Amino acid sequence: MAFFAVALASLLVAEGLMAAGYGFPAGAIDAPETLVVVHLVAIGWLSLLMCGALFQFVPVLVAQPLRRPVLVLPVLACLTAGLACLLAGFLQLAGDLETDMPFLIIGGCLLPAGFVLAAWVLGETLWSARPLVLPARFVAVGLACLLVLATLGSLLAHLRSGVISADAIAVRRGGLVPLHAALGIGGWLTFSAIGVSYRLLPMFMLAPDRERATSRWAWASGSAGLLAAAFFAPLELVLGTGTIPSLSLAVGGAFGSVALFLYGIDLAFFYRNRKRRQVELNIKAAGGAFAALAAAALLCAALAACGMLDRHVGAVVYLASFGWLGGLGLSQLYKIVPFLTWLECYGPVMGRKPTPRVQDLVAEQRDGPWFGLYFAGVFVATGALLAGEPALFRFGATATCLATAAIAIELVLARRLANVSAALRLPEGAHLPRLFVASLGNRR
Amino acid sequence: MDHPPYDLDVRPILREGGEPFSAIMEAVAALAPGQSLRLLATFKPLPLFQVLGARGFEAAAREIGNGDWEVLFTPVRPAGPQAEAPQGASGEWPEPSQRIDCRDMVPPEPMAKTMEAVEALVPGQTLEALLPREPRFLFPELEGRGHAWKGEAQPDGSYRIVIRRGGRTEAT
The missing domain is CATH 3.30.110.40 (TusA-like domain)
Structure with a gap:
């Protein structure tokens, strides 16, 4: 829960900053102010959310207990402290913070340390369950991307701070940034999220979850694309002219598109073959995220075909981060938080006393419009970026911020069991869960 | 230790x-x-x-x-202060007195239904439950309440578990 709480807080701050006009598009896309917002979203919100979710779901994916759970808290500490240092470092670059502390370097060491620990815990858990089921193979590739990503990120932080000069590694910073972004959004976050969804969507829709050929090809194609980005692109940078590794990224993008297309086929299959006719709000809201993923992929391909990707890359990244990853994250938190709260609170008394259903912990009717507002805000803001309308962007960002705040409040209410009727709320033997620290982890 | x-x-x-x-x-x-x-x-x-x-x-x-x-x-899990070891006396399992099929339920319903049925048994009786998958969250709950179980994954990905109700009626 602590991972999810810090993640949601980061998202709210980032959305607030965007609504206030801090960073891109009012500022330049590579300005330190933009980097503050981008990393608040990418590390604070999405990566912490992904780590917290994987610590819960990888054991479910592979039917093995989490290895070295004692490292989970250090992961949170390293990532949170590392993010704070990184942001302080960007503020130094922006001239908003005047100290001599080498914040960028500290952040550039703490963050990889945190991610390596996370990859260790999850990697060892996966390793113990070989041969891996397909969803777990997606996560394994995502973790491999995370390691390359963190290395690149640390390198970029050292370059930015001037400790390493670009000449020393014969690569220009501008060539590494697209790789860093592609591996982060496409590899670590998207690939891991797809893997988890391959197991969880059928589980909650009661769809057949046998391995499908399309899923296997989605994995193979996506992995090939990520290999191009993670391995051949750096090679191209070192051997080539030292600018942008456009060939590797184009090849990677082509493989990635095939993977996303196959993933779309599988999603449609799950939805059509579900045994549970009535879908819950988290699945409906995830539909918005899948639409955003498709839109981001089409937009990216269309812009690349017209040669306008450079100019509008911000819109693609925004749509992928907030529409797809952020939308999926928010919608699934809306399932995960009540589910874990239910287990924590009612697990000890189930079978002995009447308990509410998990759905009773949330008020879906009331919350549906908030997800609607969130996705509407994201699509308006994306359109505003494409049209070059910073004022409209701030309007869209404000809408997402309001919707996120409302959903965060609803999650707190769910955790306090506020939506459960008084008669069922706390049967004898059940305890009200603590808000941020789930006691469940200790019992698993 | x-x-x-x-x-x-x-x-x-x-x-x-x-x-x-x-x-x-x-x-x-x-x-x-x-x-x-x-x-x-x-x-x-x-x-x-x-x-x-x-x-x-x-x-x-x-x-x-x-x-x-x-x-x-x-x-890795604390053994708990159970009156009898969950895996003790493995030879004396009676035929299941009840069978339930939870394969078409959404989590956590399979677990809730299973626990409900287990709690309705007399100590020593057994229950056979068919679950959609290996119930990772169920094991600590069974252990905590002192029930014994035998489980095996099925070829179709589902999970069959036989649970024998423990001697105690209240968990600590």
Whole structure:
């Protein structure tokens, strides 16, 4: 829960900053102010959310207990402290913070340390369950991307701070940034999220979850694309002219598109073959995220075909981060938080006393419009970026911020069991869960 | 944790073509709370990882030469103050007095239904439940309440579990 709480807080701050006009598009896309917002979203919100979710779901994916759970808290500490240092470092670059502390370097060491620990815990858990089921193979590739990503990120932080000069590694910073972004959004976050969804969507829709050929090809194609980005692109940078590794990224993008297309086929299959006719709000809201993923992929391909990707890359990244990853994250938190709260609170008394259903912990009717507002805000803001309308962007960002705040409040209410009727709320033997620290982890 | 690991060498049984499963289960039942089991075998006993994993043991295997393996099974979940060991007296399981099929339920309903049915049993009676998948969240709950269980994954990905109600009526 602590991972999810810090993640949601980061998202709210980032959305607030965007609504206030801090960073891109009012500022330049590579300005330190933009980097503050981008990393608040990418590390604070999405990566912490992904780590917290994987610590819960990888054991479910592979039917093995989490290895070295004692490292989970250090992961949170390293990532949170590392993010704070990184942001302080960007503020130094922006001239908003005047100290001599080498914040960028500290952040550039703490963050990889945190991610390596996370990859260790999850990697060892996966390793113990070989041969891996397909969803777990997606996560394994995502973790491999995370390691390359963190290395690149640390390198970029050292370059930015001037400790390493670009000449020393014969690569220009501008060539590494697209790789860093592609591996982060496409590899670590998207690939891991797809893997988890391959197991969880059928589980909650009661769809057949046998391995499908399309899923296997989605994995193979996506992995090939990520290999191009993670391995051949750096090679191209070192051997080539030292600018942008456009060939590797184009090849990677082509493989990635095939993977996303196959993933779309599988999603449609799950939805059509579900045994549970009535879908819950988290699945409906995830539909918005899948639409955003498709839109981001089409937009990216269309812009690349017209040669306008450079100019509008911000819109693609925004749509992928907030529409797809952020939308999926928010919608699934809306399932995960009540589910874990239910287990924590009612697990000890189930079978002995009447308990509410998990759905009773949330008020879906009331919350549906908030997800609607969130996705509407994201699509308006994306359109505003494409049209070059910073004022409209701030309007869209404000809408997402309001919707996120409302959903965060609803999650707190769910955790306090506020939506459960008084008669069922706390049967004898059940305890009200603590808000941020789930006691469940200790019992698993 | 102050007991040294219990050593069990099943290589002689295996070399004579015997079946060491019952010897292993007897050794497991005889373990003190928190005590580990060190097993020596002529192959890496993967099926056993699953069986003992379901009972809260974590396996660490290493090859010790000549194709032999040493596996240390360490209890990772607290054994709990149960009146009888969950895996004790493994030979005396009566036929299930109730069978339920939870395969078409959404989590956590399979677990809730299973627990409801278990709590309705008389101590010593058993329940057979078909679940959509291995119930990772159910095991600690069963353990905490002192119920014993045997489970196995089915070819179609579902999971069959037989639960025997423990002697106590209230968990601590």
